Amino acid sequence: MTELYVHNLMNGLYDDTEVSEVKTSDEKKLPIQDYFLTSVLVACLCFYMPTGLLAVKYATKARSSLREGLEEEAERYSRKSLVLILTTLLTLPVLLITAKVT
Structure with a gap:
């Protein structure tokens, strides 16, 4: 759920x-989502490159796995990409608050 x-x-x-x-x-x-566009936008707009670039990498792998017909592998990469996107979006406010305080 x-x-x-x-x-x-x-x-x-x-x-x-x-x-x-x-x-x-x-x-x-x-349908399995590859989250490629979302990961690129997060990587570019949030400026938190370590997780943003990894999200793009896993989204690309998910897209290529979908093209090859490997649904389980594509779903695994898609989940990793989604977790990294959410991590980036949740980490950004913490970094901004820390930068403002110091």
Whole structure:
């Protein structure tokens, strides 16, 4: 359920009425996102390069794995990219507050 929430949140489609439990194998699976554009924007706009560049790297790997048809590998890289994007977005305010205080 958390993955569905994060997936919908990143795509701007979150609505409380649409959240459902884990889907069974009979239902369609959500398409795997590569988060390439999001990771590039985060890396460029947030100026926190270590995690931003790693997010771009994993997003690129997820995109190439999707093209090759390796869905499990693409999903793993996609999750890593999403975690790094969120880490960048959550770390930036801490860095800005620290810079302002010192």
